[in-house]
Amino acid sequence: ETGVTQTPRHLVMGMTNKKSLKCEQHxxxxxxxxxxxxxxxxxxxxxxxxxxxxxxxxxxxxxxSPECPNSSHLFxxxxxxxxxxxxxxxxxxxxxxxxxxxxxxxxxGSRLTVL
Amino acid sequence: KNQVEQxxxxxxxxxxxxxxxxxxxxxxxxxxxxxxKQDTGRGxxxxxxxxxxxxxxxxxxxxxxxxxxxxxxxxxxxxxQLSDSASYICVVSATGAGSYQLxxxxxxxxxxxx
Numbered sequence: 001e002t003g004v005t006q007t008p009r010h011l012v013m014g015m016t017n018k019k020s021l022k023c024e025q026h027x028x029x030x031x032x033x034x035x036x037x038x039x040x041x042x043x044x045x046x047x048x049x050x051x052x053x054x055x056x057x058x059x060x061x062x063x064x065s066p067e068c069p070n071s072s073h074l075f076x077x078x079x080x081x082x083x084x085x086x087x088x089x090x091x092x093x094x095x096x097x098x099x100x101x102x103x104x105x106x107x108x109g110s111r112l113t114v115l
Numbered sequence: 116k117n118q119v120e121q122x123x124x125x126x127x128x129x130x131x132x133x134x135x136x137x138x139x140x141x142x143x144x145x146x147x148x149x150x151x152k153q154d155t156g157r158g159x160x161x162x163x164x165x166x167x168x169x170x171x172x173x174x175x176x177x178x179x180x181x182x183x184x185x186x187x188x189x190x191x192x193x194x195x196q197l198s199d200s201a202s203y204i205c206v207v208s209a210t211g212a213g214s215y216q217l218x219x220x221x222x223x224x225x226x227x228x229x
Contacts, residue, residue: 042119042218090159101208101217103161104161106159
């Protein structure tokens with residue numbers, strides 16, 4: 001299997017549920033990212049894991065918590081979400097080169113609906 | 116504040132015709148500019164990446180141009196096909212502090228009709 005794989009592709013959850021999104025990259029990259037894509041808005045960076053460094057967007061609510069057990073796997077744990085969190089969540093990977101973001105490779109996304 | 120503005124927001128063209136999408140940016144210091152194609156409900160796929168020194172780059176029927184002086188880029192699609200129907204996203208990367216941050220445009224939604 002190649003590229004960036006995300007599961008599940010679709011998720012419907014209630015506001016009191018706890019769920020997780022999973023991402024796996026088979027490209028040998030050293031950086032992985034979570035982005036949120038809402039309708040008619042630009043992609044919003046949520047979290048970055050690169051070379052054991054974690055960078056987060058301070059505007060992301062604490063009900064989203066990332067986990068990166070190794071360079072190939074990335075999770076996004078979801079708990080007590082709100083309906084406005086409904087969006088397409090995209091995982092991406094790249095090489096981190098001299099402080100710059102290399103070419104991004106995206107997964108197919110996880111479409112989240114919060115009821 | 117770093118910004119990327121794309122125009123038009125949406126575009127409908129007949130199959131076989133050409134079209135040009137625009138991207139204006141105010142990102143500094145500039146590192147590179149990228150164009151992505153995103154099919155509905157799918158993840159974005161990279162089309163081109165251009166650095167400061169490159170002013171034209173092609174990928175099949177897609178040709179991107181970059182004018183770093185005016186901070187403008189365009190994506191030209193030649194002989195459009197139905198499969199070109201997608202959103203096209205312009206992304207600009209900066210160097211230096213916060214270099215994880217890419218600035219994304221909202222995209223241009225292209226519909227190619229028979």
